[in-house]
Amino acid sequence: MSDPVLRLTDVSRVHGTGAAEVHALRGVSLEAYAGELVAIMGPSGSGKSSLLTIAGGLDSPTSGSVTVDGQDLGEAGISGRAKLRRTSVGYVFQDFNLIPALTAAENVALPLELDGAGRRSARDAARVALEEVGLDGFADRFPDEMSGGQRQRIAIARAIVGERRLILADEPTGALDTETGEDILKLIRARCDAGAAGVLVTHEPRYASWADRVIYVRDGLVVDEAGETPSTVFAVEVEG
Amino acid sequence: MSGRLAGWRLALRIGQREARRAKWRSLLVVLMIALPVAGVTAVAVTYQTYDVDTVEGLDRRLGTEAAAQVEAQSAGQVRQGIDPDNAAEWVEETGDGPLDEAGLRAVVGDRPVLAVNDYGLDVRTDKGVTWASGLRIDLSDPLAAGLTELTEGRLPQGTGEVVVNEALAERGPGLGEELQMPGTGSEEVREIVGIVESTAVRNEPFVAGLDLPMAASFDVPSWLVGGGPMTWDDVEKLNAEGAFVLSRSVAENPSEAALAADRDLRPRMEAPDPAEAVIVVLIVVMVLLEVVLLAGPAFAVAARRQARDLALIAASGGTARQSRRVLLGMAIVLGAVAAIVGAVLGIGLGRLLQPLAQAQVSDWFGPFEVPWLQILGVAAIGFMAAICAAVVPAWIASRQNVVGVLAGRRSESRPSRRSPVVGIVLVAAGVASAAFGTQKALSGVPIALGVLLCVTGLLFILPVLVSWAARLSAGMPLAIRFATRDADRHRTRTVPAAGAIAVTVVGVVTLGIAFGSDQEQNRETYQPTVAIGDAVVQPRLSITEDGQAPTTAHWQDVARQIEKASPGSAVTPMTGAWLEGDDGYISVETDKGAQVALDTITGGFGELIVAEADGAVPGLATRSLPELDVAAAEKTLRSSGVVVFTTDDTLASARSARLVVEEYSEVDDTERERVAISVPATFVDVGDRAAPAYAIVTPATVRRIGAVPQVNGLYVEDARISAAAETDLNEALASGQLSTMIQVERGFVEEDSTVIVWLLLVTLGGVLMIGGALTATHLALNDARPDLATLSAVGARTRTRRGVAAAYAIVVALLGAVPGAIIGFVPGIAVSYPLTAEGWPVRDDVAAHYLEIPWTLIGVVVVGLPLLIAAIVAITTRSRLPMVARVE
Amino acid sequence: MSVKHALLALLEKPRYGYELRAEFEQRTGASWPLNVGQVYTTLSRLERDGLVEAGGTDAEGRSLYQLTEAGRVEVKGWFDTPVERTQPQRDELAIKLAVAVAVPSVDVGKVVQQQRNATMQALQGYRRQARSGAGDDLAGGLVLDRLVFAAEAEIRWLDHCESRLRRAATSTAPEPAEPTEGGPR
Structure with missing residues (x-):
């Protein structure tokens, strides 16, 4: 079995100090392997989103370590983490977080362009990603001109553009109806089946069930886990 | 009614809360409005304080004791208002001569009377001679109390004693030293026994004492009168004797009759020129527009922030008007705060800056005064500016797409198709108005109106320009693309910000073209006095007026000084023709008796310059007219002829001229020829240039017309004197035995003030542009926080935020500066017409119009300043991108 | 729960027993497996109640069942009536x-x-x-x-x-x- 794409080791995160101290995470360890989709479930305030922001390098743990693709995020520094987000990690938000001033294709091409890719090649890659999420005709539309499901598909295209190894999705179906949500999960699942590692934060069992493993988080701790062990999943996916 | 009020009450309450919640933005609005209000208020306060009216000025003119000042002006009767300085009339010029002290006493009875004279006189200082205010009075008399305040030494008592003020003492003659006063025949000397401060004169030289030399021409008999109040009756009695009266009691409590006389005699308040009034109004409108545009973006952002609230109000059944009021309520709150803060700040500033302002002027300021009515007006305009700035965002917000807003869509609708059409029509009207303004010399109204129309039109066109820019940005780097599109999506924020910059640039470019064209005209029409590089030395005016004829020895002395200062220069004395008495003047005519056409003469050596006896033409003429046929001229002079200068080329073949001395008789108010001679002449056509004199003559010819050849100056060829050396030399020459001055012709030299004007234009434009662009950029960045967070989440480098910020700044600056500069050409070119219209004298060679486009200035404003602003923004922006971190 | 009604409904078109089972399993995604014996028992009861009738054989000699008029009424009634909410399933x-x-x-x-x-x-x-x-x-x-x-x-x-x-x-x-x-x- 190869190394995990994402590895969180004993990660804690404390917001604020003194009386206002909030323990978002208390020593969480987690691994996500290539080809695997891990769902994180838990009620509001359980720390599941903190876990994701830390995994994406948007926030730093108070203690513990995070490695993505074998690279330690703490050692990578701010610019290193930014580089990682441009190239290896795709992030999908509940409220899409598309830039309204940019067209669909430009939003998708954003990480590549930020990484210094040429406009032409970034745009071609964006087209491929848009095709993958079934929005090939929408390249020049602005986010405002699209439905919620279309917008989230754009966001997913942005998260997968340029062969990302890790996809982090924070309640990506939160603002969508069940059927549209299922479509979004299908896209994420397909990407994982194609070899990426995925971490999905959700509070809905129906979406969590798309994952190979479901991890329950409560009060900043992993309390339970359902699903096959990663090794069997890995074997199944590789063979199937 | 109460219902309507209740509607406003809700709006005001929401407005107040929103203003308090968005502190930073509210502060911005308040500053944008309060600062100009404070500035204007401070100026108004300072001016009101500086301005001393009759009542405030009584103590300066009467001291603290005297009841009135009486001035025996005329032999006949006079009439006056409350203050003879403001309202006076001479009724008849017949009579026995001005009132004397006995006559005064006959009118005023046994009141104490003290003679007083104030006038100007020359005093010698360490550096030379300067002008001083003189007050001839017995300062020890009780009636003189309050006119001066002794700070050192004692008051003058006997003859030969004076007091001076600190300003004069600092320049040389101090306490215990001698004060020399040249100029009135022989030099007078007095001893300085004290230092005083005058209540009337501040930081200019002042000398007082009873034994003060005074030229007879200044002797207007004048007295301070003590005792009880001088009534209006007393004033009228003295008026009948030809004397003017400034009475303390009349000034403080004018009677009906006094008021009536005042109304009657006060020069009609020059009915303000309607054209001037219109221009003032237009300038006020432009300033108001600028303030509105600067404050506008903040309200646009407020409207955006409140868009959801407004949509909810609409969704729960609120009318568009109620939605508008929420934003207007905020404008009312902020406008009121800004107006009050500005007024208070301005009054305080005026008070604080009073000593500084006082130091700039020579008059004492009056008591600290606040012109409440004017300040109220200024504050009201500031308040209106806030409302105006909120009107457009409020209007747009009240008509927003409720569903879209509630669904979280952030963009604005497409710009209206009608607005650019309106804009183009307005600009066209502005251009037409400005073009019309060029037809009527010096009529600024159509041009000023044109500016306003063009600028307003531009504001209508800007939304479309912003949209075009967004479309053009498709191929640009990410930061520019992002900034331009975002600017387009928030046009209510972008347009006023760019508009404020555009208005500024229009102003700068207009003034730049106007000033540049003016300079160009000055350069092109400059007429050198003498040949460039040469210099003339002439007596200072005040000395010749004394009638003292400088001797040749004097001039030799001066010439030595010049030769020392400018070694190698040829210094030659210039001789003019001097007529005894002051009632005759010399003219040159053709042999047919017509005046010889000539525009101007320069050099200042008189109508005729006198050649040497050997007929040599003076350097003055040969050097400024290099094509002059010297041999022919000298031949004419040697044969007792004259060389006549003219601009009339038809006279070239004429061979004789008439020299005429005319005199004017006051008795029968007629002119007549005293002497007229005919002489052989050579006519020289000077063309466009100024002639050195009417004619060059020989000493013999001068005597034939009853005049005397007399040296009246020096001509210096190739004066090698720098500007600084010229100043020093002039100071030395002024205090010489014969007080003279040298003037070196350097051709057209741009004055220092020119550079200052350019710098001022760039600085003013720069400050306004930077202010506008910075606020717009920071508002935009604040607005774009979620997008910046997204950028960060997808891995933007830390410098991306700086790039985006700089792009915002440059986009707003360019959107304002480029159209602003283009529009600025319209009034700029228009105003150059009346400004450089033909002046006097009319010259054929002078173009009817000069136009100079200051490309450097425009380049600095359109390219340089936006780049500077972008650099400032890039440097000052925090590079850290906001992170999406939540506390769960 | 009525396998009876489900089979009845599937007999809109004449079918033989094995075919009926395959159809049921395909439609319901093999969630509720039936054995052929169960199918034939049910069919005989339906025939007894007069809801279906044997309608000849197909080319391979298998006997086909088809709905009677009463059966048609029964199917319509089944679709028209909502499923009753009984006790929680688990x-x-x-x-x-x-x-x-x-x-x-x-x-x-x-x-x-x-x-x-x-x-x-x-x-x-x-x-x-x-x-x-x-x-x-x-x-x-x-x-x-x-x-x-x-x-x-x-x-x-x-x-x-x-x-x-x-x-x-x-x-x-x-x-x-x-x-x-x-x-x-």
């Missing part, structure tokens, strides 16, 4: 939890977690079925969805139970109930 789970709360020696939290893991695995199983193509036709998809929703509802209910249990534990005990099983795998 009585046993509800009873188990209710009893577990009452018995002090049992760790209720663990019961909940075990059940939830089991249900989640079932849910994942449905997902796998769906992805392997079992739900590709509309009828099968709908049945699968039914199971997904039911399992989802159960997991939510279990989540809810867990929350209530924790709240109850906090209100009785001074210390918040720590999860019995924690940490990563």
Whole structure:
């Protein structure tokens, strides 16, 4: 079995100090392997989103370590983490977080362009990603001109553009109806089946069930886990 | 009614809360409005304080004791208002001569009377001679109390004693030293026994004492009168004797009759020129527009922030008007705060800056005064500016797409198709108005109106320009693309910000073209006095007026000084023709008796310059007219002829001229020829240039017309004197035995003030542009926080935020500066017409119009300043991108 | 639950017994397997009640069944009547939890977690079925969805139970109930 794409080791995160101290995470360890989709479930305030922001390098743990693709995020520094987000990690938000001033294709091409890719090649890659999420005709539309499901598909295209190894999705179906949500999960699942590692934060069992493993988080701790062990999943996916 | 009020009450309450919640933005609005209000208020306060009216000025003119000042002006009767300085009339010029002290006493009875004279006189200082205010009075008399305040030494008592003020003492003659006063025949000397401060004169030289030399021409008999109040009756009695009266009691409590006389005699308040009034109004409108545009973006952002609230109000059944009021309520709150803060700040500033302002002027300021009515007006305009700035965002917000807003869509609708059409029509009207303004010399109204129309039109066109820019940005780097599109999506924020910059640039470019064209005209029409590089030395005016004829020895002395200062220069004395008495003047005519056409003469050596006896033409003429046929001229002079200068080329073949001395008789108010001679002449056509004199003559010819050849100056060829050396030399020459001055012709030299004007234009434009662009950029960045967070989440480098910020700044600056500069050409070119219209004298060679486009200035404003602003923004922006971190 | 009515409805078109079973299983996504004996028993009862009748044989000599007029009425009546909501399907789970709360020696939290893991695995199983193509036709998809929703509802209910249990534990005990099983795998 190869190394995990994402590895969180004993990660804690404390917001604020003194009386206002909030323990978002208390020593969480987690691994996500290539080809695997891990769902994180838990009620509001359980720390599941903190876990994701830390995994994406948007926030730093108070203690513990995070490695993505074998690279330690703490050692990578701010610019290193930014580089990682441009190239290896795709992030999908509940409220899409598309830039309204940019067209669909430009939003998708954003990480590549930020990484210094040429406009032409970034745009071609964006087209491929848009095709993958079934929005090939929408390249020049602005986010405002699209439905919620279309917008989230754009966001997913942005998260997968340029062969990302890790996809982090924070309640990506939160603002969508069940059927549209299922479509979004299908896209994420397909990407994982194609070899990426995925971490999905959700509070809905129906979406969590798309994952190979479901991890329950409560009060900043992993309390339970359902699903096959990663090794069997890995074997199944590789063979199937 | 109460219902309507209740509607406003809700709006005001929401407005107040929103203003308090968005502190930073509210502060911005308040500053944008309060600062100009404070500035204007401070100026108004300072001016009101500086301005001393009759009542405030009584103590300066009467001291603290005297009841009135009486001035025996005329032999006949006079009439006056409350203050003879403001309202006076001479009724008849017949009579026995001005009132004397006995006559005064006959009118005023046994009141104490003290003679007083104030006038100007020359005093010698360490550096030379300067002008001083003189007050001839017995300062020890009780009636003189309050006119001066002794700070050192004692008051003058006997003859030969004076007091001076600190300003004069600092320049040389101090306490215990001698004060020399040249100029009135022989030099007078007095001893300085004290230092005083005058209540009337501040930081200019002042000398007082009873034994003060005074030229007879200044002797207007004048007295301070003590005792009880001088009534209006007393004033009228003295008026009948030809004397003017400034009475303390009349000034403080004018009677009906006094008021009536005042109304009657006060020069009609020059009915303000309607054209001037219109221009003032237009300038006020432009300033108001600028303030509105600067404050506008903040309200646009407020409207955006409140868009959801407004949509909810609409969704729960609120009318568009109620939605508008929420934003207007905020404008009312902020406008009121800004107006009050500005007024208070301005009054305080005026008070604080009073000593500084006082130091700039020579008059004492009056008591600290606040012109409440004017300040109220200024504050009201500031308040209106806030409302105006909120009107457009409020209007747009009240008509927003409720569903879209509630669904979280952030963009604005497409710009209206009608607005650019309106804009183009307005600009066209502005251009037409400005073009019309060029037809009527010096009529600024159509041009000023044109500016306003063009600028307003531009504001209508800007939304479309912003949209075009967004479309053009498709191929640009990410930061520019992002900034331009975002600017387009928030046009209510972008347009006023760019508009404020555009208005500024229009102003700068207009003034730049106007000033540049003016300079160009000055350069092109400059007429050198003498040949460039040469210099003339002439007596200072005040000395010749004394009638003292400088001797040749004097001039030799001066010439030595010049030769020392400018070694190698040829210094030659210039001789003019001097007529005894002051009632005759010399003219040159053709042999047919017509005046010889000539525009101007320069050099200042008189109508005729006198050649040497050997007929040599003076350097003055040969050097400024290099094509002059010297041999022919000298031949004419040697044969007792004259060389006549003219601009009339038809006279070239004429061979004789008439020299005429005319005199004017006051008795029968007629002119007549005293002497007229005919002489052989050579006519020289000077063309466009100024002639050195009417004619060059020989000493013999001068005597034939009853005049005397007399040296009246020096001509210096190739004066090698720098500007600084010229100043020093002039100071030395002024205090010489014969007080003279040298003037070196350097051709057209741009004055220092020119550079200052350019710098001022760039600085003013720069400050306004930077202010506008910075606020717009920071508002935009604040607005774009979620997008910046997204950028960060997808891995933007830390410098991306700086790039985006700089792009915002440059986009707003360019959107304002480029159209602003283009529009600025319209009034700029228009105003150059009346400004450089033909002046006097009319010259054929002078173009009817000069136009100079200051490309450097425009380049600095359109390219340089936006780049500077972008650099400032890039440097000052925090590079850290906001992170999406939540506390769960 | 009426296999009887389902088979009746499928006899809109004459079918023989084996074909009927295959049709049923295909439509319902093989969720409720039937054996052929069950099918023929049901058919004979339906014939007895006059709802179906034997209608000849096909080319291979298998006897076909078809609806009678009464059968048609019966099918229409079945579709027109909503399914009655009877007792909750998983009585046993509800009873188990209710009893577990009452018995002090049992760790209720663990019961909940075990059940939830089991249900989640079932849910994942449905997902796998769906992805392997079992739900590709509309009828099968709908049945699968039914199971997904039911399992989802159960997991939510279990989540809810867990929350209530924790709240109850906090209100009785001074210390918040720590999860019995924690940490990563």
